[in-house]
Amino acid sequence: MQFRHHRLANGLDIVAEVDDTALSISLGYYVSAGARHETAGNSGVSHFLEHMQFKGTGQRSAEQVNREIDELGGNSNAYTSEDQTVYYLHVIPEFQSQAADLLTDIMRPSLRDSDFETERKVILEEIAMYEDQPPYGAIELSMEQFYGNHPLANRILGSVESVGRLSSTEMRSYHGHHYAANNVCLVATGAVDFEALIKQIERATEEWSSSSLSPQNYAERNEQKRFGEHVVPIASQQYVVRLQDGPNRKSPERFAWRLAANAIGDDGGSRLFWALVDTGLVDSIGLFAQQFDDHGIIATLMTCTPETAVQNWEKGSEVIRSIKTEPLTQHELELVRNRVCASVILAAERPSNRFFTVGNGWVSRGTYETLTQTVENYASVTLDQINAAAQQIADGVGTVTSVGPTGGLHFS
Amino acid sequence: MKPIPTNEAIRSGNVHVHQLANGLTLLMERMPRLRSAAFTFMLPAGTSDEPPHLQGLAGIVLEMMQRGAGERTSRQLVESLDFIGVERDSGIATLHSSMSAAMIDEYLFETLSIFADIILRPHFPLDQLEDSRSTALQELAALQDDAVQRCFIRLRECRYGNVYGRNASGSEDGIESIELKDIQEFYQQYFHPSGSILSIAGNIEFDATIEKIEHLFGTWTSTSHKTLPSIPANRATSHIDEETSQTQIAIAYDAVPYDDEKYYESRALINILGDGMSSRLFTEVREKRGLAYSVSASPQSIGTRSSTVIYAGTTSARADETLDVILSTVQSLQTGISEDELRRLKARVKTSLVFEQESCNARASQNATDWFYLNRIVDRSEVFAKVDRLNTSVLLQHANNFPMKNVTLVTLGERPLKVSHAI
Helix, strand or coil, rough: ECCCEEECCCCEEEEEEEECCCCCEEEEEEEECHHHCHHHHHHHHHHHHHCCCEEEEEEEEEEEEHHHHHHHHCEEEEEEECEEEEEEEEEEEHHHHHHHHHHHHHEEEECHHHHHHHHHHHHHHHHHHHHCCCHHHHHHHHHHHCCCCCHHHHCCCCCCHHHCCCCCHHHHHHHHHCCCCCHEEEEEEECCCHHHHHHHHHHHHCCCCCCCCCCCCCCCCCCCCEEEECCCCCCCCCCEEEECCCCCCCCCHHHHHHHHHHHCCCCCCCCHHHHHCCCCCCEEEEEEEEECCEEEEEEEEECHHHHHHHHHHHHHHHHHHHHCCCCCHHHHHHHHHHHEEEEEHHCCCHHHHHHHHHHHHHHHHHCCCCCCHHHHHHHHCCCCHCCCCCCCHCCCCCEEEEEECCCCCCCC | CCCCHHHHHCCCCHHHHHHHCCCEEEEECEEEEEEECEEEEEEECCHCCCCHHCCCHHHHHHHHHHHEEEEEEHCCCCCCHCCCCCCCEEEEECCEEEEEEEEEEHHHHHHHHHHHHHCEEEEHHHHHHHHHHHHHCCCCCCCCCHCCCCCCCHHHHHHHHHCCCCCCCCHHHHHHHHCCCHHHHHHHHCCCCCCCEEEEECCCHHHHHHHHHHHCCCCCCCCCCCCCCCCCCCCCCEEEECCCCCCEEEEEEEECCCCCCCCHHHHHHHHHHHHHHHHHHHHHHHHHHCCEEEEEEEEEEEECCEEEEEEEEHHHHHHHHHHHHHHHHHHHHCCCCHHHHHHHHHHHHHHHHHHHHHHHHHHHHHHHHHHHHHHCCHHHHHHHHHHCCHHHHHHHHHHHCCCCCCCCCEECCCCCCCCCCCC
């Protein structure tokens, strides 16, 4: 494994973790453009744009883009999150140059009006699809409650209204600003020919300009609701979400917090699992950590029948509070540490998984971490550190959101 | 365009089959470049073996097997596996149950020892029965909120009837009625080495693995062996009335079975129809008309029966048009297959064969499936060669010899759809 980094004159970063023995490569662009960069006026534009990137360029029609992606044979996809949009291809090494050519070309899409109108319908279908699916928007609603007027409250898909209103002109302007060379990073993992990649990208992006980006919107959160609910008559289960503050992406404490969240609420062997899932009281309950540049959240998500929701929630809260009187033991620490380390090691066998670890690490922290370092970061968490994180989880003041067929439920 | 990978890159070769005297089949594949190992245990006990009034029994048996076995309690089993970082999964199908695990290579034997306890020496503790039952009821209740899954469950029921079309989650009545003796009887009757497959792949040594498996499973005894039943497929239409934003559409029709020499032709047509961004369904339904976010076609095999299954989710006002476009698109296969489509298909198949080599999980599971259906492991170079031999006229002929036949159509949404094509 060898880490490589090169910055082009236009500001575009190229990073790679090269493993000559790998059977495949993963290649993709990380663009710092997501829901948090949007305003009420263009809500949903990052995600809509992600779709439009596949609709053709000066060199390729939309059909050609799709055909070439399939011709490369591998897996391809894209996603939009709160703070970034990522486009990637997972291919055999022989196709490196073709994959890089295609990915780079679609970063400069034509954004034709006729395609824009057809794709708007697809986005509206996607919104309708999620409306019918559990947890029926519970996560989005809880982010709104928790972040109030902070940009992290913005919905990734936007709304039927905002997507219906968006114009292709607004999208072009958003693209021009956010897809500038210095706001984009090309990440490659696996059997990558790095020298060839630099040469090719340098040529292919020589027309790309950089832009003077406004600094990240690190606004303070100044509104937070303690409780929110959304009644969904078609749902049969109740979905309850609690969000509370956790470490951000750069915090050295994030390893201890992930282990603590895992020991309290992993879905296969944790305090909440033994109390509520193994006993069949709930369908599921778990703790999840998510991190952004300037914020971090710990989410508790429970699914069960509406009649038992309040009682189960109380029991779950008690389990979490009990950490204060019955701290995590050395045995629990070892269990969770081994479990997390093994899953990190197993995932790392595939370049398609390393793509996300290496890419997210570089884009969010500007650093590269070897697999050994990551494992060491988890392995070196002490009992005091995991308990310090667990105590903060138990003490944290959060926002509770309830979504399901029953309204008026009172959660502590 | 660069050349596609050669046969050399996807040759497996490193495979060994060992039959235990008691009938258990041990499949092994060495993948020395990995530092991990994985196994899939396929056991000949599925939902079609459940007594009609105890639907959900197979799932509860599998759950109860993991709630105490050998020297360990339920909690000790989970903690022993967590302690060595074993990732695991289990599932119930129509004709079999499976348990699978992936781990860092050095823990393979320790993991297999624990699974030997689970499979050969389960306790079936009475005090865990109510918790297992509640867990199963919770899963069933959660399914109520999954419209796509429910549409597919109805499709199976309609298509394969009340024995082979059962859903692994069972029924509320069935789960409520299960007693400990039903669990013990089902286990005694169906969990046998004969017809069971243990498929291991990863950084392993054949001889040491055989020795270990003989030691762990050699004393397991067998009474019976099942053969693959002949499974019916019914032509039917069904609608689930619900006030959802989208209408779910699921369609199944006859395809060539996994053990048929024309299987790869059939599979190729399914891929051209609905797998990938340039597939016909994706192009016609989503790209040209924006009718759906999700639309795809995939193969479904149950025993000797194979079907093509198409899925789309679309807002109700446009659901009739979506169904219409889907049906015309299927028919379009009969008028021609382009060289471009065939080239893309070959590239995709070959690349996926290379990707499989990165995952011992994928190899263990594929080998088990091959053995279950074909009684042999299909060398990856054989798959490569069979796909490489396909040409457009063979595929066109196949599309015409096997048109959309024996169609099952299930919709879920605010109203039934108008079917303008004869199906």
